[in-house]
Amino acid sequence: MASIPRVVPWTSPQEYQNVYQWLYSDSPELRELGVKRVKAWSSRGKIPQSIVFTAAFVEASLRDEFAFGKIKISNYELRLLYSMAFIRFVNGIIDPNQGKYAKSVASIAHKLDMPSWFVDLRHAGTHEHLPSLQVLRKGCQQALKWLEDKYWTAQKPIISTQIDEIRSLIIDYKKYSKDPDSNKKISTNNVLKKISNLITAEYIKDLLVPVLLENGYLIPKGKKKRSSRSNTTLSMKLIEIWFPMLQKFGYEWPTFYDELVQEMLEKLISNDEGEIYINFSDQLEIFQTSESSQPKNISSSYLFTLVAWISHFLEISYAKKNNSFIKLDLENILEFCLRNPNLYTKMILEFMTNHDEDLRENIAPFMIYIDKIDVSKNNQSNLKEIPIFTDEDMEKEVWNLRKEFNKTFDLKQNSKDSSTTENSLNKDSNLDSAWKLYNPDEWKKCPMGCLPNGLIPCLDFSLDLDGPSIFIPEPLDDDVDMMLTGE
């Protein structure tokens, strides 16, 4: 792990995007929901200030908009609300940009491209006559726009434009390395330098790897150039073209191979979700050259080629052990394959066990298990279907085995002495207590905030619980409910 992540209050980038959409929605209900969620985020601790400022403006403007609703609010109250939101907003943006020597607020504002009348408003609100409601309303609107430009939309700046740029650079690279006449080294090196200047380590996964895994790069378009079930080696041509580039990337970013392999592994099991069907006939040319989202069904030759690449990396990594220029997180690959057994991950497991005697011994029972289910499934269906085992299947099996084991173990224990300690105590007290230990057999370690299945459940309670909304005369209609649950 190269660095320590930072703490953020949202559960996922998706939740973050939702809140952005809500705060800037046309629907007051959604805006109110956005404000509410930001309050929950604030309660967690660290939260980017611009989010808080946005929510403050939205909350103030909601008050204003529905000032003549159920609860009357005076103009003066509104002016106080808006003014404070403004003062905190301007100060909050300016302050972090103060250097060692005090500079005027106006000069910093100018540098940050903030309209100077924002600064005036702040000044008036603090030291002079409270600004008028008309001016404050206008200011609120513009401040929200400003925050959207400078903060919210700045969050996803690169993906679409840069990914195109990277793709065209990689195409250049491919061209140069195929061309026997050109001065290969210099031109390819130039291209690679451009790519590494374009992105930093944290964007490998989002920008670089997706392009590499599109059809026509690491995985050739033509089916003949790909690997197959019977031949899981890479063609020499493929290695000649791409390997120098991968080496360069690996040298540039230490986590590159890990991230590449991780994405490859995820692809290997991506067919498993939803309809479990692997298209052996390979008649669909599924990958378009555009970056549009990839269809679920990925052709098997594509996947076999991925397996071949991973095996290739593993081979190099095994061959030179610690000195290898490819340093892979083997444990992670192993864990991933064991957690997601299918035809492809099994091939990788086999490859790993062929290179690692100890490992072979250690995971032999799993391999047998995977084989067994493989066979039994195949017998059941004559289709050329690859059986897929979900975590649940595996766990069920493990659980059954463990249950049997516990039974025999208990029998043994009981024969020894009948008064065993804590376990029995715990079980007794568990029956009616509000407190129970999570069933150790079912518990799986998982990140903080996730359930043992690695997912975060929906954490919403009904909005009705918050009492009548401050501004809405009639109850929430169904449309809104649907939008909310669609999160």
Added chain:
Amino acid sequence: MPNENREFFVYTDQPEKIVSNANQRRQQQEIKTTLPLPLPSSKKKSEKIMSYTMNEESMDLSNDPEESFVVDSDVDDDDPEESFVVGSDVDDVDMFTDNLDTKTIKKEKNILLDPLTISRFTPSMSNVFRSEESEICIVGMKWNETINFQGYVLVAPIYGDTMIMGYRLSATNSLNSGLNSLDLENKDLIFQPIFSPKTHALVSIESVERREDEEEKKEENSHHSGIKSTPEIKKIIINLLKKLQSIKEEKFGTILALRGMSWSGIKGFESIARFTFKGIFSVEREKSRNIDSKNEKEDLFKINGFNPIFEVTPDVTLFNISDSWKSVVSQLVTNFREYKLPPITIICGHRNVGKSTFSRYLLNNLIKIYPKIAYIESDIGQSEFTPAGLMSLNILDSPILGPPFTHIKQPYRTYFLGHNTPRDDPDYYLDCLQELITIYHRDIACGPEFGMYTSDEDLNVPLIINTHGWVTGLGYDIFLNILKLAKPTDIIQFYSPTQIYKNLPKLPDYIISSPNIIFIESIDSTKISTKYQSSDHRTLSLLSYLYSNNINNTKQDNTKWWKFDIPLIHQIPWCLDWIKGLSKGIFLLFGDVPLSQLLYALNGSLVGLIGDISDNPDISNISNIPQEKKQEHMRIKPPNYFPCPNFSPPSPSESHCIGLAIIRSIDPINHTFHILTPLSLVQLQRVKSIVKGKLELPIWFMLDHTSNTSIGICGVPWKRIPYMSFEAGIGLGNEAQRVRRKG
């Protein structure tokens, strides 16, 4: 090095000459004060680092202009606000900066060399005897010799007296009986654990002359809890002792047995937050010039985790007790003798002056005179016996030989304030404090709890109250209120002749009329290493608490005291059914979270578990939960919810905090919280409500320090892990709030 002249102690070639001597030390201090302070430069540095680090907490109410020059660096005591004065929360720095270069540079500039840390003891074959097969040594020391060390070790007195952090460790053998007639067979040999990490000033073990005064009789029969040695260990020690006795020419004043304690799992502190806490117990060796000689000296002990200091080592200082502190303590003890009622001592002063250090020193002194001592921690940003955010009353019967995080305990009574400062709800803070003082008077000082009906002086339980160092603005107001509530017999007030801005204003007349006021010299804060911030100390205390193997029991020999080998995220959590278990619902102390969003605030956060004071674990309330008709068509049943200040927080006279917990995940369908806590099931069954304050869970509690996490945690890729992000975040106002202070 351009900054060389800024070092206070420059390594010289003759460390022996500098070796401690009161006069010389004073001289050095004088020199120090005339040197230009290096602080502005470090301030600048911090600001740079801060470009990423923000914290809502950093809104500091105190507006003392000088404060911006205080680098918050207290080794042992400070106040939450203060840590933000310069503002670099090291935690955050690590989290937010991808390269650690800035930090490294900062570290180099602040290297602190303190020659006083060198031990006045030369180990040799004739004064250190170790057993080959186990980590046990016996050491013969002459009077005034000291062994200063970094790390952790168990110490038992065999002969003579030793001073450790103000505690006089005495062998039960009479002095007259001489060395050769030592009889260990029939006596208990009690080991005391001593912790000396470099997050704080290092501990010194000093051989001292036995005091033949009246206290001694009491010492004889006051057996402070510690770790009793097993017959096997005693046998090893007796054998070692024979070797020592065979050496005739040495005249030892003190003989100690030392024993390793790696089995306690304490080393785990270092592995958890690699950047911050690595090496707090172990000495960095590579820079040492005299590698050979040094290793020889250490090898004589060969105890894991016990690193005696024999040469100037960067970034460590010594727990050095000035003479003025000693005289303050003896004056206090004299005062105490005259009181009819149990004495109440309040320790007060600005932050970073040594309040906590002195409290510990005082406690270790008094514990030899009083069998039990009560201690109220009102500095909720950095508590002595609990993680931050709690206010507690503790009853102590043994010395505290280490910094707070090494002796996190279950207090006699605890209240959850959910914040590092009383700033946001001073009234609740004072209510809780008042209740603790009432409890002290009712249960402890003169109550039945400890059999103290008698007026016998011996059975008094004195009370020590440590206060927060926030003594400007509202903080000073709160402080005066504490004085009013506590009605102390003695006030220990820190003062500094050089850093005048750190002195408290003259206390109002209505306060100073009754108690004795004793002034005491402040620790020179410029001497303190700036490497560890108060947020680091908070993290350590919380780590110590949440990873504690058994928070309730006294610490046992050869068992794990901390279970750092299993990361929290691997641990099997408790499931709390909030319909069945939380009869009094959920309180939110600060903020404005609507019920519909409550779980978003609670998931993965640190909370207090609250129970009733008249606690009979009951299940009766379950049926009383108001069931609204509405809930029938709601899929998920919400808990009762009481956001403050619309509702008042749990009353300190009716409920108390049982402990802290992490809501590690939530299963709303089954109305279940998954909870991580070191408490036992019996304690958990008393829980009636959960309170969330402003305490944040540092990133270290969410990571897996035991396995390679290049791709993700527990098989979940980074992208899908909640509450953390590798993306730096961009755009204006991306940082969390911080406070700009005027220079």
